[in-house]
Amino acid sequence: MPELDSEFISNQLARCNRCGYCIRTCPTYRATGHEGAVARSRNDLVRAVQRGKSELLEEMGDRFFQCLLCGACTESCLTDVQTDEIMVEAREAYRQAHGDSWLQQFIFRELLPDPERLAKYARLVALGKNTGISGLARSLGLLKIVSPKLDNAEALVEHMPREFFRDQLPHLGFHPVEDRPRGWFRYRPARVTGLRLLYFVGCGSNFQVPGEVVAGVRLLQAGGCDITVAPNVCCGLPPYSYGDREAARLLAAANLETLGSADCDVLLTECGSCSSFLKHYPRLLEGTEAAEPAQALAGKVRDITEVLPDLTLPEPRPLSHRVTYHDPCHLGRKQKIKAQPRDLLKRIPGVEHIELPEADWCCGGAGSYNLSNPDLSRKVLARKVENVRETGADTLITSCPACVIQLASGMREAGLDIQVRHLCDFLAEAHLPPDDAPC
Amino acid sequence: MPLSRYLVARLTEAVGRANATTDPLDLMAYEYDGALERSRPEIVLFPTTTQAVVDVLSLCYEKGVPVTPRGSGTCLSGGPVPLRGGVSLVLSRMDKLLEMDVPNQRVIVQPGHLNFDLIERLAKERHLYAPDPASQRVCTMGGNIAENSGGPHCLKYGVTTNHVTGLQVVLPDGGLMTMGGKALEAPGYDLRGVMIGSEGTLGVVTEITCRILPLPESVVTMLAIYDSIIKAAEAVSGIIAAGMIPATLEMMDRQIIRAVEAAVHAGYPLDAEAVLIIELDGMAAGLEDQVRQVQEICTSRGALRFEVAADEAHRDRLWRGRKGAFGAVARIAPNKITTDIAVPRTELPRVLAEVIEIGKRHGLDVGNVFHAGDGNLHPQLLFDDRNPDEVARVLAADKEIAKLAVEVGGVLTGEHGIGCQKAYAMPMACAPQDLAAMRALKDIFDPQGTFNPGKVLPPPNDAELQLHPPPCASPLPASNDQPVVVESYAEAAAILAEVTREQRRVVPVGGRTKVGDLGAALPLDSRALRSIVDYDWENLTVTAQAGLRVAELQAALAEHGQFAPLTAPFPDRATLGGLVAANSNGPLRYGYGELRDVLLGVRFATCGGQVVTSGSKTVKNVCGYDVKRLLVGSGGSLGMIVEATFRTLPLPPAESALLLRIGDFPTLAALSLEVRTSHLLPSALEAVNPALWNLLAARNMQPPEPDGQWRLLFALRGCAADVVEMRAGLTEAGARFGPEPPVLLDGSQAAFLWRDVAEASRLLGGPFYGLKAVVPPAEVAPLVAAASTDPSAAIRVSAGSGSVHIVVPTRGDPAALGAWVAGLETAAREAGGWLGPDAPPGSARDLLTPRRPDCISKAIKAAFDPAGVLPAMPL
Numbered sequence A: 001m002p003e004l005d006s007e008f009i010s011n012q013l014a015r016c017n018r019c020g021y022c023i024r025t026c027p028t029y030r031a032t033g034h035e036g037a038v039a040r041s042r043n044d045l046v047r048a049v050q051r052g053k054s055e056l057l058e059e060m061g062d063r064f065f066q067c068l069l070c071g072a073c074t075e076s077c078l079t080d081v082q083t084d085e086i087m088v089e090a091r092e093a094y095r096q097a098h099g100d101s102w103l104q105q106f107i108f109r110e111l112l113p114d115p116e117r118l119a120k121y122a123r124l125v126a127l128g129k130n131t132g133i134s135g136l137a138r139s140l141g142l143l144k145i146v147s148p149k150l151d152n153a154e155a156l157v158e159h160m161p162r163e164f165f166r167d168q169l170p171h172l173g174f175h176p177v178e179d180r181p182r183g184w185f186r187y188r189p190a191r192v193t194g195l196r197l198l199y200f201v202g203c204g205s206n207f208q209v210p211g212e213v214v215a216g217v218r219l220l221q222a223g224g225c226d227i228t229v230a231p232n233v234c235c236g237l238p239p240y241s242y243g244d245r246e247a248a249r250l251l252a253a254a255n256l257e258t259l260g261s262a263d264c265d266v267l268l269t270e271c272g273s274c275s276s277f278l279k280h281y282p283r284l285l286e287g288t289e290a291a292e293p294a295q296a297l298a299g300k301v302r303d304i305t306e307v308l309p310d311l312t313l314p315e316p317r318p319l320s321h322r323v324t325y326h327d328p329c330h331l332g333r334k335q336k337i338k339a340q341p342r343d344l345l346k347r348i349p350g351v352e353h354i355e356l357p358e359a360d361w362c363c364g365g366a367g368s369y370n371l372s373n374p375d376l377s378r379k380v381l382a383r384k385v386e387n388v389r390e391t392g393a394d395t396l397i398t399s400c401p402a403c404v405i406q407l408a409s410g411m412r413e414a415g416l417d418i419q420v421r422h423l424c425d426f427l428a429e430a431h432l433p434p435d436d437a438p439c
Numbered sequence B: 001m002p003l004s005r006y007l008v009a010r011l012t013e014a015v016g017r018a019n020a021t022t023d024p025l026d027l028m029a030y031e032y033d034g035a036l037e038r039s040r041p042e043i044v045l046f047p048t049t050t051q052a053v054v055d056v057l058s059l060c061y062e063k064g065v066p067v068t069p070r071g072s073g074t075c076l077s078g079g080p081v082p083l084r085g086g087v088s089l090v091l092s093r094m095d096k097l098l099e100m101d102v103p104n105q106r107v108i109v110q111p112g113h114l115n116f117d118l119i120e121r122l123a124k125e126r127h128l129y130a131p132d133p134a135s136q137r138v139c140t141m142g143g144n145i146a147e148n149s150g151g152p153h154c155l156k157y158g159v160t161t162n163h164v165t166g167l168q169v170v171l172p173d174g175g176l177m178t179m180g181g182k183a184l185e186a187p188g189y190d191l192r193g194v195m196i197g198s199e200g201t202l203g204v205v206t207e208i209t210c211r212i213l214p215l216p217e218s219v220v221t222m223l224a225i226y227d228s229i230i231k232a233a234e235a236v237s238g239i240i241a242a243g244m245i246p247a248t249l250e251m252m253d254r255q256i257i258r259a260v261e262a263a264v265h266a267g268y269p270l271d272a273e274a275v276l277i278i279e280l281d282g283m284a285a286g287l288e289d290q291v292r293q294v295q296e297i298c299t300s301r302g303a304l305r306f307e308v309a310a311d312e313a314h315r316d317r318l319w320r321g322r323k324g325a326f327g328a329v330a331r332i333a334p335n336k337i338t339t340d341i342a343v344p345r346t347e348l349p350r351v352l353a354e355v356i357e358i359g360k361r362h363g364l365d366v367g368n369v370f371h372a373g374d375g376n377l378h379p380q381l382l383f384d385d386r387n388p389d390e391v392a393r394v395l396a397a398d399k400e401i402a403k404l405a406v407e408v409g410g411v412l413t414g415e416h417g418i419g420c421q422k423a424y425a426m427p428m429a430c431a432p433q434d435l436a437a438m439r440a441l442k443d444i445f446d447p448q449g450t451f452n453p454g455k456v457l458p459p460p461n462d463a464e465l466q467l468h469p470p471p472c473a474s475p476l477p478a479s480n481d482q483p484v485v486v487e488s489y490a491e492a493a494a495i496l497a498e499v500t501r502e503q504r505r506v507v508p509v510g511g512r513t514k515v516g517d518l519g520a521a522l523p524l525d526s527r528a529l530r531s532i533v534d535y536d537w538e539n540l541t542v543t544a545q546a547g548l549r550v551a552e553l554q555a556a557l558a559e560h561g562q563f564a565p566l567t568a569p570f571p572d573r574a575t576l577g578g579l580v581a582a583n584s585n586g587p588l589r590y591g592y593g594e595l596r597d598v599l600l601g602v603r604f605a606t607c608g609g610q611v612v613t614s615g616s617k618t619v620k621n622v623c624g625y626d627v628k629r630l631l632v633g634s635g636g637s638l639g640m641i642v643e644a645t646f647r648t649l650p651l652p653p654a655e656s657a658l659l660l661r662i663g664d665f666p667t668l669a670a671l672s673l674e675v676r677t678s679h680l681l682p683s684a685l686e687a688v689n690p691a692l693w694n695l696l697a698a699r700n701m702q703p704p705e706p707d708g709q710w711r712l713l714f715a716l717r718g719c720a721a722d723v724v725e726m727r728a729g730l731t732e733a734g735a736r737f738g739p740e741p742p743v744l745l746d747g748s749q750a751a752f753l754w755r756d757v758a759e760a761s762r763l764l765g766g767p768f769y770g771l772k773a774v775v776p777p778a779e780v781a782p783l784v785a786a787a788s789t790d791p792s793a794a795i796r797v798s799a800g801s802g803s804v805h806i807v808v809p810t811r812g813d814p815a816a817l818g819a820w821v822a823g824l825e826t827a828a829r830e831a832g833g834w835l836g837p838d839a840p841p842g843s844a845r846d847l848l849t850p851r852r853p854d855c856i857s858k859a860i861k862a863a864f865d866p867a868g869v870l871p872a873m874p875l
């Protein structure tokens, strides 16, 4: 297990002095009251292996994969132990010791690096949703990558869209870029008053919530931006979370090559997880020759919530809503973007924003976590739902496709009549003329 | 011996399948706490109901299986580590807030409720729960009970035991027991006091009733930086000498300052040797002036810098260094042991210097963050646990620091507990007879020794095993007519041993203000034991012999501008020992706490012929079982108290009293409720019924004109501005409840009135019955109504605390009296409290329904008084 020998791991584990301060905010602990589900014990387990006190047992897999990688523990940890990063390395060691499933290999190594093939499979899934073909096919939906425990998959994606985001580019005024291969599109406004930006199309964005992405793009267009879309591949977060850093590096390298060649000020996405992971590239590629370009690229990455406040958008029309906002882990915690989305909401007349208790607690979606750990995910979600209910809001807003899907399923299961919407979608309704609003 | 499959199945059944596990990885997760000791349980159970706890404990007791309770596992002394395997009983799933009772200022929680969840919830009601351990965001209330946890606020507000009024406990054999309730006091021995701080070795706490306080109106944070620890310590003493008790007094020494500066750039100057954070809280009116005083004191002691937080952001900035301290230390070395000792505050500079020396001797970096107000010190011993040699040196240094604490009159642990890590040091800190007394308690609660085994007490050593009762020096008088005047502690012990051998009844007496008919017992008079043993006014403690009169003590303290918040009727006669034995509480209990809160230590002579010490000069102390709690209100039934240590306080700079006439009791109760839950902080709220008022007025003023009105008397004590503000606030509040403005009493009028109020029996003149009821403070009205059916009853209600004192002349018709008392008993019970005899107990006791002692109290009585020579247990 070479990974567990890294100096990083050794130092990190040494610093966990079992104080238990992570108990307060670790969602899996608070959902279960079980020490085995808190950062302290996860670290203790890895330490036992790392210091040779225990074998890396097959049963340990569940423990490592039960962590949401939400990073909340690090925030309450006085010594700044990064349990999420420790878990990634532990998962890697675990995979090496106990192997991958063919399905995961197939997805990470074959599908994710090839957008066209990926789209084909995703279509199959979309079709499957309607015709009821086998569970396996359905399982190939993008958020449903990692786990063979698939019984919860269906409830999560309420309706797979028929048209993915990339399919809609021509209707949005985008044109193929001439001197580029297939997959490059560009939208030029009559007058550039906003930014020149490169739009990163995340997998969840493209396949699962294309309507929301369209809304985001329309806002950018209204703000006078010059927008280029490149044939980027998956950002690499899913394999990374799964402990396949190698696969993540391959995807990152592919993206660096594609995106690095574009001439733009800003690399933008409306998926909080993608923006966060793109900013993480330098660390991912540390020590490789791609480190430097990764640094350059990461410097340009912005989440859409960082950009919108500075664009000149049409005056918002009044909407009558009581809203509350959920901070996606990758946006709120990992990128410290908390104020901007709230400010954007508060600009809309008639919208009353109620602060959500524990707004930055993980919703339990955590990429494909809801599929790999359905029970735990549901318990974590239950706490979130309860907090949302307490606010009395009619609309719950967030800014990450995975969260939108998880939260929507939570509201549905709890029988709550609360709309879950992506921030862009909501802003578009306010700032854009009604007929222009996305369907 | 591994658990049988059968037992695993039964235990699983008791808690439900989803709440039990024997998965090896789960077991691994329950083998540690926040300290270094490790040991794996054989099964982990997560009970969700009290019944499940009862079932598990009964089963385990029957089979002799060890059980170790656990909350969040943040203990720093190995408390929740199952040293002998068996069951790890995890309370994290019993985490509900069961009741929020703002009018009575009580909440009831399950043990797994996190301290900070309670704080957050209470903030919505503008209240707080005072004990604030640094780990409060993650530790459970059950763990807090077990460790008698405290935090920065403890100098002013006290520790867990001062804020818990009731517990529900499952005993190691599965028996369910209620100790106390919502009322401030409970009859009989203070078992709740013994449970608190017992480190989870006497039973499982399944419900906790605690006291809550209104949020202070205002908080001011200040920071002072010094180039010497001595100067900083002088500033602390200066602040306290000036009559202020800050809510927080946190100090960091040079090593920590360096680390903090490197990590968070708090902006401390490079020559800083001590950073002091001071927080005052209370009524806004008085704070301004106090802040000025603090500033003067701090700068006159040579502060390099002094800052007062102007707003919330500034406040955060001042705290930033302190809050970042632990993280900063982690940059120096990955691991640390947070040592925990408490010493008299006056010893702090010396102890700090020595601690650094100890560190140097072992080649270790030591930094100190400490609660300067209460002398609780946490030297941080830094190391890397990958280096075994360093680990050994750290453990050695830890031991030396513990020894140092004991040498300077401090205690082994202020808040982290003995657990298994400091058990070895107990014989160093406690005399053999003290340990024997603790062991007796443990044996009563847990006769098999299977409940959380291996904690707190080490196996008995030779000194403890060889304890023998000493012979009596001179023969005892044959008749009981003349008391034996006890001249020394040893003599008291020898006499008790002798009468135990002879099976001759004795009764310890002091000023005899509370003892009625002695019956056929030999009086042991404490009044020759009347010296002050140690008055450490800077440390705010005094230790005095039991025969000293309360008034004498107060006079001695007044010379240093202090007082002890003890109020006894007849202070010229009442002795300290009697006060403790009778658990005498006066009106000022509302502002200053119960007698049990003021009492820090006790020495008492036992029937085994020993002089046992319990407690110390420190406010924080979790060094073994809190035996002294049993003596409070013991009525001499467990031994003879020979010495007591109390907290002292600076005399308030300003003092006055307000008297308000209010037509009827319900209106009065409504006003009291409003005042109790407001920001106003009177030291006493005492209600007086028309009958008592007539007696008072007859003595102090003109002949009374019976007006059938109640009176409410407020004691206002504090700094001048606070007193003015309280007067205004109470006048304003009073106006909303009645037409008459309050009367301001001058000093001597007030003094007389306070005294007479407490001595109602004397005013009556003739023979009387004295009764006392204690109920939750908002539930007094029905009881008062029941008492008022006899118009001759003189009633005094401590409206802040819910205690009701009734004196009624002895009259002809016993049947009517009996019916009246029965009515009171019912009313008290229905209000969630109880009715008992007040001083002197003799005759009134016969009117009351006898209460049956619980098995634990009976066993305690039998252990301390095996021949039954001492007075009966008060019930």
Ligand SMILES: Cc1cc2nc3c(=O)[nH]c(=O)nc-3n(C[C@H](O)[C@H](O)[C@H](O)COP(=O)(O)OP(=O)(O)OC[C@H]3O[C@@H](n4cnc5c(N)ncnc54)[C@H](O)[C@@H]3O)c2cc1C
Pocket: A018, A019, A020, B033, B034, B068, B069, B070, B071, B072, B073, B074, B075, B076, B078, B079, B080, B091, B111, B112, B132, B133, B134, B135, B138, B139, B140, B141, B142, B143, B144, B145, B146, B147, B148, B149, B150, B151, B152, B199, B200, B201, B203, B204, B205, B206, B415, B416, B452
């Ligand atoms: C960084 C850090 C800082 C700390 N700071 C402070 C501080 O400032 N002040 C302070 O007082 N303490 C402090 N502590 C110590 C610790 O947090 C407290 O002792 C706390 O009360 C323990 O609570 P817990 O829920 O973690 O209990 P646990 O650690 O789980 O258990 C503690 C003890 O309580 C017993 N126990 C738990 N629940 C029950 C129950 N329901 N019935 C009976 N027994 C039970 C256990 O058997 C054990 O002996 C600190 C700890 C850490 C790690």
Ligand code: SF4
Pocket: A015, A016, A017, A018, A019, A020, A021, A022, A023, A039, A040, A043, A073, A076, A077, A078, A079, A080, A081, A083
């Ligand atoms: S991860 Fe951090 S907070 Fe949690 S136990 Fe370890 S050191 Fe403490």
Ligand code: SF4
Pocket: A025, A026, A027, A028, A029, A037, A038, A039, A042, A066, A067, A068, A069, A070, A071, A072, A073, A074, A083, A084
């Ligand atoms: S990353 Fe999240 S789920 Fe994982 S240990 Fe930390 S707080 Fe818990």
